Amino acid sequence: MLYYLSMFFQYISQYMKTRFQYRANLFVEFFSDLMSQAVNFIFILIVFGHTSLLHGWNRDEIIFIYGFFLVPFAVFSSFFNIWDFNERYIVKGELDRILTRPIHSLFQIVLERMELESLLGGLTGLVVMFYSGSRLGLEIKWYDPILFLVFVIGGALVYGGVFVLIACISFWADARTDIMPMMYNISNYGRYPVDIYNSVIRFVLTWILPFAFVGVYPAAYFLGKKEWSSYVFLTPFMGILFFTISIFVWNQGVKRYRGAGN
Amino acid sequence: MNAIEVKDLRKEFKAYSSRTGLKGAFRDLLTRNYKIVPAVNDISFSVKQGEMVGYIGENGAGKSTTIKMLTGILTPTSGKIVVNGMNPHKEREKFVRTIGVVFGQRSQLWWDIAVQESFRLLKKVYKVSDAHYNDHMDHVIKTLDIEPLLDKPVRKLSLGQRMRCELAAALIHNPPLLFLDEPTIGLDVLVKLKIREFLKEINEKYNTTILLTTHDLSDIEALCERVIMLDEGKIIYDGALKSLKDQWGDRKELQFQFLENVNIEGLNQLTAEMSVKWEMDEKEQLFTAVIEDIDELISQVISKVVAAYKIKDVKINETSTEEIIRNIYEKGLV
Numbered sequence: 387m388l389y390y391l392s393m394f395f396q397y398i399s400q401y402m403k404t405r406f407q408y409r410a411n412l413f414v415e416f417f418s419d420l421m422s423q424a425v426n427f428i429f430i431l432i433v434f435g436h437t438s439l440l441h442g443w444n445r446d447e448i449i450f451i452y453g454f455f456l457v458p459f460a461v462f463s464s465f466f467n468i469w470d471f472n473e474r475y476i477v478k479g480e481l482d483r484i485l486t487r488p489i490h491s492l493f494q495i496v497l498e499r500m501e502l503e504s505l506l507g508g509l510t511g512l513v514v515m516f517y518s519g520s521r522l523g524l525e526i527k528w529y530d531p532i533l534f535l536v537f538v539i540g541g542a543l544v545y546g547g548v549f550v551l552i553a554c555i556s557f558w559a560d561a562r563t564d565i566m567p568m569m570y571n572i573s574n575y576g577r578y579p580v581d582i583y584n585s586v587i588r589f590v591l592t593w594i595l596p597f598a599f600v601g602v603y604p605a606a607y608f609l610g611k612k613e614w615s616s617y618v619f620l621t622p623f624m625g626i627l628f629f630t631i632s633i634f635v636w637n638q639g640v641k642r643y644r645g646a647g648n
Numbered sequence: 649m650n651a652i653e654v655k656d657l658r659k660e661f662k663a664y665s666s667r668t669g670l671k672g673a674f675r676d677l678l679t680r681n682y683k684i685v686p687a688v689n690d691i692s693f694s695v696k697q698g699e700m701v702g703y704i705g706e707n708g709a710g711k712s713t714t715i716k717m718l719t720g721i722l723t724p725t726s727g728k729i730v731v732n733g734m735n736p737h738k739e740r741e742k743f744v745r746t747i748g749v750v751f752g753q754r755s756q757l758w759w760d761i762a763v764q765e766s767f768r769l770l771k772k773v774y775k776v777s778d779a780h781y782n783d784h785m786d787h788v789i790k791t792l793d794i795e796p797l798l799d800k801p802v803r804k805l806s807l808g809q810r811m812r813c814e815l816a817a818a819l820i821h822n823p824p825l826l827f828l829d830e831p832t833i834g835l836d837v838l839v840k841l842k843i844r845e846f847l848k849e850i851n852e853k854y855n856t857t858i859l860l861t862t863h864d865l866s867d868i869e870a871l872c873e874r875v876i877m878l879d880e881g882k883i884i885y886d887g888a889l890k891s892l893k894d895q896w897g898d899r900k901e902l903q904f905q906f907l908e909n910v911n912i913e914g915l916n917q918l919t920a921e922m923s924v925k926w927e928m929d930e931k932e933q934l935f936t937a938v939i940e941d942i943d944e945l946i947s948q949v950i951s952k953v954v955a956a957y958k959i960k961d962v963k964i965n966e967t968s969t970e971e972i973i974r975n976i977y978e979k980g981l982v
Contacts, residue, residue, distance in 0.1 A: 389775070396772045404760045407801075483756055485721045486749045487773060488741045641723045641737070644661065645716050 393489060397497040419503055423510040430514060441582045447609055448578065449518040454608070455577045455601035456511025458541030462600075463504040465496050466546045469566055472556040479645055492550065492636050515608075524608065537604035537618075540625035544599045545573070547628030550636055557639030569595075576601040592617070599624045649733065651825050651857040652695040652718065657727035659688040659713050687713040689881035690727065697824065698855040700847075702868035702889070705878035706977060711861045714878070715829050718859070719749055732825055745774060748818035752830035755810065756817050757802045763813050764798040767820060774821035781820070788816050791846050808839035815843060819850065826850075828860045832867055844870045865969045879977065893972060902937040902949060903963040910935065910957055918952055941966075 405412050434449050443451075475481040475495065484491050484498075552565055576597030580588045591598040599621045606614035664682045667675055688710040695701050705711050716722040717729060720736030720743055729736055732746040750756070757766040771781050789795055792812045797805060805813065811831065818826065828847075832840045848871065850856050862868060868875060868889065875892065877885035885892060912928050915935060919926075922945060925938045937953075939945055950962065 393773065396769060400758070400761060400765060400769055403765060404758075407760070479754065482716070482721050482751065483754060485740065486719055486744050486747075486756075488744045489773065490741065643722065645713075645722055 390489070390493065393493075394497065397500070398502070401500060401502065415503060419506045423506055426507075427510055427514060441579060443579045443582075446518040446521045450515055450522065450524075450609060451579065451602050451605040452577050453511045453514030453518060454537075454605035455541075456514065457508045458538045458545065458600050460505050460508035460511065461538060461542040462545040462549075463507070464502050465500050465542070466549055467499040467501050467504075468495065468549060468553050471495070471553040476556045476643075481640075481643055482645060485640070485643075491640055492633065519608070522609070524610075530608065533607070537607070537621050540622035541600035541604060543625030543629040544596050544621075547625070547630075547632040548573075548595055548597075550629075550632035554632070554635045554639045557642045573597045573600070578602065596624050596628065649697065650694045650730075651697045651699070651732060652693075652859070653728075653730040654694065654718070655692045655728040656690045657688055657692070657714070657717065657729060658686060658690050658725045659710075659717060659722065660684050660686050660725045686725075686881050688717070688724075691878075691881070691883050693876055693883060693886055695857060695859065697857055698851065699874060700851055700858045700872045701860065702872035702875040703859055703861045703878065704865070704868065704875055704973070705861075709878040710881040711878055712829060715827055715859070715861060719747060719827055720744060745821060746823055746825060748821070748823040748826045750814050750818045750826075750828045750831050752811070752828075752833040755802065756814055757810070759803050760801055762799050762801055763794070763805075766802065766813075766817060767798075770817055770820045776821050780822070784822050785816070785820065788819055788846075788850075791849065792816055792842065808835050811835060811839065812843065815846070822854065823856070824854070825857045826859070828858065828862075830862050831860070832862060832864055840864075840867070847871060865973065869969055877973070877976070885976070889969070893969065899938055899967050900941045900946060901963075901965040901967065902939065902946065903961075903965065904935045904937070904953060904959055905933060905961040906935070907958040907960050914956075915953070918956055919949055922949060924949060 430449060430452055434445055434452070439445075440448060475484070481491070484494050487494060489497075548569070549566075552569055555565065572595055575583070575587070575591055576599070579602050580591055580598045583591070588598075599617075603614060603617040604621045607618040661684075662682045663685045664680050666672065667681065691710075691714070703711055703714070713722065717724050718731055718736060720740040723737045732743065734743045734746070736743050757763065758769070761769075767785070789798070792815060794809070794812050794816060797809050797813060802810060802813070815831065826847075832843060835843070844867065847858060847860075851858060858871070860867065860872065873888055873890070875885065875887070875889050876883055912926050912935070915926050915937075919937070923940065927936045927938065928934070929936070937949055939949060946964065953959065
């Protein structure tokens, strides 16, 4: 465990070094990221400016949920940059290299592919939350930051678990799958209050592809919606559950890895 | 204890075949035809600690598949593998600490960072202490002559430079067993020689076991006393390279170049009573006689030819390992 933690920091420091090598690139990227986040923020305000009340949720509450969603999503996209897993690791056979090193294969891929710039998106999320939170007059209690952290990690794990499971399909199917973009679209539904959907979609978003745990459920806690509280505290457990399942499936999948021909 | 012990090892792949035409494509959607193809077909062998073994075979003979099973990348369909006293795919993370791997066609190093940064990271990955690292790697870096490359990013290195760095990277934890999958592919002669010398040296110094696959048989001649030859997933020869040569290299080639016009019928007539096979290279007017390796016979053929025609050049060649192996694959052993 300690070894894995130290490896994590080793890779991060290596990552930083790589980024600093291209100094100009770093600044340009940082600047453009910041710009796009600002545009994002304005975009959110404009889009939601037209909705006033949606199934008992007002405009600021919806913005708040969206803002919350951005934080676990940012954590997820910085560490689970596995969109091209099939292409890069299975088809090109990069997994060969991974498997000859004494670290768990999924952990290595997470370390290799991380994109820490994506964490900036979380910053936008926080700004959005503070903006709408202050308009709603929400109070911050002393334990709220702790719960916030727990929910963010839980949400990121839900996301990570689902996408690792999808990446695992590559171990069984030998053709490339284009399921990732579709999943991305589905995941967007978690950004909105789930009670606006019909019960089937709600069920799916809660128990099958539990993206509701990334956005609306934990955010409901901070908005003081008592009727959701049983779901709220399921968030970390769903995260751990889904992620554990995904690691288990991953380990099974690696055994079926066929390698790429030379 | 043996470094590698393999018994009845087998790996099967499903090979899908698609039907022809649109109708066939629709049928493929429902049920796909597949054959089970054994890439490695019940092979058994063992390698002692400190041995250098050449693992050869044509493309698709199952070399890479075997190496990948031995390194824990692939899970065998059936059979038993014990490498360094462990089951490679079951105890993968513990096991890979005891081996070094170089895949000639795949980089182990990080593309964007300087070579020494890659080394530093690998040093942490393999938990190598500073003292060990300095002691061991100073020597490796010096022998492979990669000192001036250390601060360059991998993507700026030439193939030969990169390969030397790959080799050094595979040895950071000083593993007792080294797998090399075509380590000299595409390299120039000087780099090849350097790599060979280096491999010999670490084999002597640390008693490192080396399993090597290559298409370049001169690598194997220079390094390995023992070869394992593979064909269609089966071992067709396992033994000393020397006895393979003794058994098969029992012929010599006499190459003639003439000052006058000569045709092959004339030569055939000339040596009719001896068992000589003449071949002709049209372009360069080279005539080659393939005969058994008997001193008496060789001089007889030469004297006959020299007496009949004016010659420009004569060469006597032993059959090369390459030719021996080609012969084995074409005609089969025994």
